[in-house]
Amino acid sequence: MITTKRAFNFNAGPSALPLEVLEKAQKELVNFNNSGMSIMEMSHRSKDYEAVHNDAIARLKSLYSIPDNYEVLFLQGGGSLQFTMVPMNLLKEGQTASYILTGSWSEKAWKEAKLLGITKEAASTKGNAYRNIPALDDIQFSDTDAYVHLTSNNTIFGTQWKDFPLTGNVPLVADMSSDILSKPIDVSSFGIIYAGAQKNLGPSGVTIVIIRKDLLENAKTDIPTILKYSTHADSNSLYNTPPTFGIYMLGEVLKWVEEKGGLQAIEKNNEEKAKLIYDVIDNSNGFYTGHASNESRSLMNITFRVADEELEKQFLAEAKEAGFVGLNGHRSVGGCRASTYNAVPYETCKALADFMIAFQNKNH
Structure with missing residues (x-):
């Protein structure tokens, strides 16, 4: 069995696979x-x-x-x-x-x-x-x-x-x-x-x-x-x-x-995972800003920016140090991106949400 510590994997693809698989x-x-x-x-x-x-x-x-x-x-x-x-x-x-x-x-x-x-x-x-x-x-x-x-x-x-x-x-x-x-x-x-x-x-x-x-x-x-x-x-x-x-x-x-209960259960879990991160963005008073309009937000790829460019670099560097993988935005647009595909656990998304809150509290 796989016993090594698992990364907080937000890679956009290839991406996280279910641990059980x-x-x-x-x-x-x-x-x-x-x-x-x-x-x-x-x-x-x-x-x-x-x-x-x-x-x-x-x-x-x-x-x-x-x-x-x-x-x-x-x-x-x-x-x-x-x-x-x-x-x-x-x-x-x-x-x-x-x-x-x-x-x-x-x-x-x-x-x-x-x-x-x-x-x-x-x-x-x-x-x-x-x-x-x-x-x-x-x-x-x-x-x-x-x-x-x-x-x-x-x-x-x-x-x-x-x-x-x-x-x-x-x-x-x-x-x-x-x-x-x-x-x-x-x-x-x-x-x-x-x-x-x-x-x-x-x-x-x-x-x-x-x-x-x-x-x-x-x-x-x-x-x-x-x-x-x-x-x-x-x-x-x-x-x-x-x-x-x-x-x-x-x-x-x-x-x-x-x-896991089929596609309806998977969708519900995906909604709950994405909400953890979107709520942090929405309640950050502009410290984090989402790219997508609210009505078009993806449950799979959460794209956002941090308050300023230097803080964003610091955010990504500290996130990497804390074990988060794949949070850099696509090379064509920059920024940050958390890909919360099916196999990304709820706990991984909760860890990112908590990290984002702590980073804001430290740097606002």
Whole structure:
């Protein structure tokens, strides 16, 4: 078992994993299922691995109540490869794809799509320094669009969608890399959901794609085989060697979510954790200031600044000394960021809140 002291881990990704999952992986690492091999040494065509693979798919379907007309795929390349695969498969000649810009990652997705077809900006909050999510009434798209794309949670700016636009017959595509599995959602509202695993699902290296089957059937065909969603759907995500250890870990994380009471219990815990830190910010009389507008605040990434630049440097240095990891804001914006993903314990968030109060009391 893991006996060394655990850090107060607020890394934005790769990020904290549940201690119970790490301990189980440690126990099974050398000899999985009495096979005499690690899961990392097994053939991805073996019965032992196949059971792990299919169980992970089944658990994800169960947790999200994914309808039968959707496929769950395990891919590689992170969310960044999906920036290309989505338009490559869905954006046909003569069509337009609409992108809602709420931060750096949605900008990057839009940039890739521009290389492959006609796109347009459906809404943007860039003029407000990405402090908020657009009002649903401000989103402009057409019934003839190939799809509407959004990023459900913005790790850099600390904003998160609370309600999603209703796009009717136009497929809604969501990059959920940083808030997947953090709360219940209605999967049937989306054409595609994709997410890198390294925030809430497991270690880096696995990407999940949940895709409606009609989009598979109607996708473009004149694209490289490995970049077709249908290739992976037809082969149960075993067209090429999958990231087997990552999928094993993902399956264990899904079991952990089930044991914690499912997505509603996870959401409640995430709300309680985030409130600890947001309350300190809100009650600090301006010593700490949050970046995101209150109505758009993320439960996953809490972004804030300290009263002045020198104090902020001191805050981050003292926090590091006290065992807090990953509190520096993204290099593109600076400041501070606490990523409170599913596996970050309540006690870790309480420790940060207490540290912030003590630091303010000492330096106000």
